[in-house]
Every structure is written in C-alpha cells, then in structure tokens.
Amino acid sequence: MNLSTYKTASGFLLPSIHSAPPFFTQQPNTATQAGFTEQWTRLLLAYARHRRLFTLRLEDAEVPGGEWDEVLRNPRINRRLMPNHLAHVLDVMVSKDLAVYEPAKQMRAVLLYWRSPDEWADVLHEWATNTGQLNTILTFYEISDPPVPSALSGIPESLLRGAIAVLAKSGRAQLISISDGDGVRFFPPRTK
Template sequence: MALSSFTTPSGFLLPSIHSAPPFFTEQPNPRTQAQFTAQWTRLILTYARHRKLFMLRVEDAEVAGGDWDEILRNERINRRILPSHLSSLLDTMVASEQAAFEPPKQSRAAIIYWRTPEEWADALHAWAVATGQLNTILTFYEIADPPVPSPLSGIPIPLLRRAVTFLVKSNRAQIISVADGEGVRLFAAK
C-alpha cells in the first residue's frame, strides 16, 4: 500500500506517515522512534487545534468513536496506537512543555498546549480589550464558559490559571478572590 494523505470526516488532513503501519508501534531503533515521536507530537498538536480539543487521555487509545479516534486509529490499515505508546508520547510532550499532566502527579491525562500558556494569555488579554472587559472582575468560569462563544470557550481552568499567571507577571492582570472562587481583573497593557 502506497503512503498517502487522507482527509478525515472532520476535515483534518492526515499526513501520509499516518498510513504507515510502523507509525502506530514503538520502534526499537531510537533514531526512528525519535522521528516518529516528533511526527506524532506535531500530529496531536495540529489535530487538537483543528478540533479545539484540550485533554488527551491514555484511555483515548482504547475508545472507539472518541474525540481522538481519527488520529489514534487508522481503520484503512487496521492499526491503532496502543495505550502504552500514547503514554510514552504524553510523557515526551510534557517533558518538552507541549502538554501538562492534569491533574498533576499522574501521567494518564494531559492538557495539550496547541497554544502555549503565553499565547493563551495574549488571547485572553486581546479578548478582554475587544469586548470591553478591562478593569472588570471576571470569574474563571465566565471566561471559560462565556454566554457568547469566544476564542477562550472551553479552555480548562488549570490552563486559564497558567495564562493569567503570565498576565499577572506582566502587570496586565490581578487575581481576585470572589464569592464563588477566584476571578481576574485585566488591565490595559503598560
């Protein structure tokens, strides 16, 4: 079978390497494995951005029909990534700061950084400026689940916290205690 790219039902273009059976198994040759790991990482990040997915769990390798099924399986060649291989990929992504285990102190689920926390901080600040939210106290929930969809809709609270931390360090935000948890006040850039 010739390697070929393929467009998934969600409109994502899979690279041709996705049709190579060895791509779905850990390789004994370290150089080959390093190349495949880099390609898997790029594939996971671009797919997460395409589908606006934030969480990847080792169990997703076993769930048929799940959010990640289009890339973790290739029914055309009867292959799927094994949970142990996906776990290894997540470890590598966390080590290179392209993901973070969530909750911390476990290694079965991770937030995928298809945007870095710094990029999310800039997106949050730009959203606050565009919507007139500067100097307004907003709960993390209001930002992550706004009444009008925004670029921040669905962002996990731990990732939002990391983004806010960058804004606090640059004097563009302040964390505020509110009745139902934490909030943030965003300031104009200085």
C-alpha cells in the same frame, strides 16, 4: 507502499505518515522512534487545535468512536496507537513543555499545550480588550463560557490560571478572590 494524506470526517487532513503501519508501532531503533514521536507530537497538537481538544488520556487509545479516534486509529490499514506507545509520546511531550500531566502526580492524562500559557495569555488579554472587559472583574466561568463563543470557550481552569499568571507578571491582570471563587481584573498594557 502507497502513502497518502487523508481527510477525516471532522475535516482534519492526516499526513501521509499516518498511512504507514510502522508509524503505529514503537520502533526498536531509537532514532526512528524519536522521529516518529516528533511526528506524533505535531499530529496530536494539530488535531487538538483543529478539534479544540484540551485533554488526552491513555484510555483514548482504547475507545473506538471517541473524540481522538480519527487520529489514534487508521482503519484503512487496520492499525491503532497502543496505550503504552501513547504513554511514551505523552511523556516526551511533557518533557518538552508541550503538555502537562493533569491532574498532577499521575501519568495517564495530559493537558495539551496547542497554545502555550504565554500564547493563551495574549489571546485572553486581546479578548478582554476587544470585548470591553478592561478594569472589570470577571469570574473564570464568564471567561470560559461566555454568552458569545470565543477562542476561550471551554478552556480548562488550570490553563486559564496559567494564562492569568503570565498576565499578572506583566501587570496586565490581577487575580481576585470573590464569593464564587476566583476572578480576574484585566488592565490595559503598560506603556513604556
């Protein structure tokens, strides 16, 4: 079997394992399945980061031409990841804090942590500092849909709230209720 890497239309380089038909099938051997699940986890997070995708749903495994199609299917070997296999991968990702079920209390869609809430907190505070937003109250909309695209463009509100909570614990931000909903004020880092 000739396994090779492959560059997708979006410019993402699929690893050679993506050319192996068994990669797309749940394996009866638990060690083999655990290895494949680890590789799927890395692949899905890398692809999500590459495409700036935050959500993955079981339905994405069944949607030809969808935003996840390049990674969940391999037409060159006529294989696709089935929803029940994807559900297993997502469950493992959630158990390792690499994703959370979103919305909560269901198991069909996850919010992916290709950056952890702590990492998003650092990105958020750096953005606020670099754009002169310290000591200014901003709405969530102003952060997730800024006039100049940023690393925070399109960030889901629940992930933004998690990042703000991290900043609030360290005294670098404060959640504020405003007429439009919630806002946040950023503070300079505390000096020791």
